[in-house]
Amino acid sequence: MIETxxxxxxxxMFVGISAGYLGSLMVLExxxxxGDALSHVALPGLAIxxxxxxxxxxxxxxxxxxxxxxxxxxxxxxxxxxxxxxAAAFTLALAVGIIIIPEPELLEALFGDITNVTMLDAAAxxxxxxxxxxxxxxxxxxxxxxxxxxxxxxxKGIDVAKTNLLYLxxxxxxxxxxxxxxxxxxxxxxxxxxxxxxxxxxSDMFRYTSLSTVFxxxxxxxGIASASFFGLPPGPMVVFSGIVIFAITTVANWRLRLTx
Amino acid sequence: xxxxxxxxxxxxxxxxxxxxxxxxDHISFKVEKGTTLAxxxxxxxxxxxxxxxxxxxxPFTGTTEWTEKVEIGYVPQNVSVNxxxxxxxxxxxxxxxxxxxxDMLKLVKLDSQKVLNKRLGILSGxxxxxxxxxxxxxxxxxxxxxxxxxxxxxxxxxxxIFLMLDGIRKARRMTILLITHDxxxxxxxxxxxxxxxxxxxxxxxxxxxxxxxxxxxxxxxPVCVETIEQxxxxx
Numbered sequence: 032m033i034e035t036x037x038x039x040x041x042x043x044m045f046v047g048i049s050a051g052y053l054g055s056l057m058v059l060e061x062x063x064x065x066g067d068a069l070s071h072v073a074l075p076g077l078a079i080x081x082x083x084x085x086x087x088x089x090x091x092x093x094x095x096x097x098x099x100x101x102x103x104x105x106x107x108x109x110x111x112x113x114x115x116x117x118a119a120a121f122t123l124a125l126a127v128g129i130i131i132i133p134e135p136e137l138l139e140a141l142f143g144d145i146t147n148v149t150m151l152d153a154a155a156x157x158x159x160x161x162x163x164x165x166x167x168x169x170x171x172x173x174x175x176x177x178x179x180x181x182x183x184x185x186x187k188g189i190d191v192a193k194t195n196l197l198y199l200x201x202x203x204x205x206x207x208x209x210x211x212x213x214x215x216x217x218x219x220x221x222x223x224x225x226x227x228x229x230x231x232x233x234s235d236m237f238r239y240t241s242l243s244t245v246f247x248x249x250x251x252x253x254g255i256a257s258a259s260f261f262g263l264p265p266g267p268m269v270v271f272s273g274i275v276i277f278a279i280t281t282v283a284n285w286r287l288r289l290t291x
Numbered sequence: 292x293x294x295x296x297x298x299x300x301x302x303x304x305x306x307x308x309x310x311x312x313x314x315x316d317h318i319s320f321k322v323e324k325g326t327t328l329a330x331x332x333x334x335x336x337x338x339x340x341x342x343x344x345x346x347x348x349x350p351f352t353g354t355t356e357w358t359e360k361v362e363i364g365y366v367p368q369n370v371s372v373n374x375x376x377x378x379x380x381x382x383x384x385x386x387x388x389x390x391x392x393x394d395m396l397k398l399v400k401l402d403s404q405k406v407l408n409k410r411l412g413i414l415s416g417x418x419x420x421x422x423x424x425x426x427x428x429x430x431x432x433x434x435x436x437x438x439x440x441x442x443x444x445x446x447x448x449x450x451x452i453f454l455m456l457d458g459i460r461k462a463r464r465m466t467i468l469l470i471t472h473d474x475x476x477x478x479x480x481x482x483x484x485x486x487x488x489x490x491x492x493x494x495x496x497x498x499x500x501x502x503x504x505x506x507x508x509x510x511x512x513p514v515c516v517e518t519i520e521q522x523x524x525x526x
Contacts, residue, residue: 172386178375182343182348183365187386235381236375236377
């Protein structure tokens with residue numbers, strides 16, 4: 032039991048840290064809702080995994096990435112906003128997922144479960160998180176420049192479309208490993224809320240990404256620790272931990288403005 | 292303009308069509324090296340489209356030929372900085388550059404002690420435009436494309452920015468292509484004028500803008516303009 036909790040804490044830390052880091056870009060891109068809704072797209076993939084007896088998280092990741100790639104392509108062709116496309120894909124995926132997923136696994140898929148985390152899960156979470164952070168670090172500045180001005184980025188030889196696709200792929204990977212712990216309905220929280228909490232206290236990029244990463248790790252760690260301690264579902268407890276951090280930073284930001 | 296040897300850019304029969312709309316229609320002109328070409332025209336005339344074509348940011352027909360190896364610095368008309376927590380120093384070092392942020396801020400006449408660690412989104416309009424110009428100049432380009440470089444700057448702060456740019460152009464022997472709506476700026480700070488409204492409506496020496504006939508060609512009616520000397524005489 033203790034071993035499972037420790038493994039759960041380890042996985043949650045890696046997921047929280049990588050989601051916090053990658054999420055800092057998602058929030059800047061004004062895609063907070065995209066980050067949240069994207070995670071729900073995994074549900075039909077999880078369902079197929081459960082139905083055909085293979086690792087549901089591989090199915091979840093496959094669905095996430097294919098959806099992200101399709102949305103990316105449709106957005107480029109039609110110029111419909113990311114948010115509108117993800118909202119459509121997310122509700123469709125949720126509808127399909129809930130119909131085909133077996134009843135006993137539904138709650139686990141939606142809200143996460145730490146009772147069956149294995150050593151293999153922890154190792155996979157560590158490797159995937161570190162790789163995702165390192166790859167995102169390589170494209171971070173390019174994406175920030177594209178946010179400031181896409182023309183400026185393209186004039187510097189940056190392929191903004193391909194860089195965005197790589198970023199969406201990395202977000203999909205991190206969300207897929209997060210689903211195991213926090214569940215498909217709530218993992219998007221880890222991509223969005225640590226970043227907006229960090230934004231409350233940041234005037235430069237280094238501080239912003241550092242705080243977002245740290246807040247992501249703390250939210251996940253405290254959430255899983257308290258879920259284990261009180262015997263509650265992990266997803267909601269991660270959300271509560273993150274919201275406490277967000278509330279503290281919002282008050283701090285308000286106080287700073289008052290005294291500035 | 293002068294012979295081919297002194298031209299840095301030759302644009303021939305340039306047309307841009309997107310989604311069945313003609314944005315630029317058979318434009319041809321040349322830019323003399325070391326000069327400032329002002330580009331004038333009403334909203335939607337295709338001025339920014341012309342820059343985007345020169346930067347190869349969109350598909351076009353015709354040719355745009357730089358006659359020597361050029362390093363282009365670009366200041367876009369609009370940037371989104373309000374929501375991005377990035378400091379001036381981080382912005383100027385976002386890519387590996389030939390010059391330090393401190394040196395660049397000095398070049399554009401900003402106090403680096405005052406603005407270096409400031410968030411880009413809280414700079415005044417004038418400070419932000421100077422930082423964008425510093426960004427465009429950081430790799431020592433020989434061509435500068437400025438798309439309304441004083442967009443969002445109050446009237447009194449515009450002239451010092453153009454004075455500064457003119458000084459840098461002369462010192463570095465740069466060529467500047469400048470999109471502006473300001474006839475006074477055309478007269479005082481450019482050598483040649485290209486007026487467009489999808490096609491070319493005027494191309495020649497900038498002083499030509501003072502002629503009523505030229506204004507009729509560009510605007511359909513004369514426009515009152517006043518040079519600095521006239522203004523000083525009046526005052």
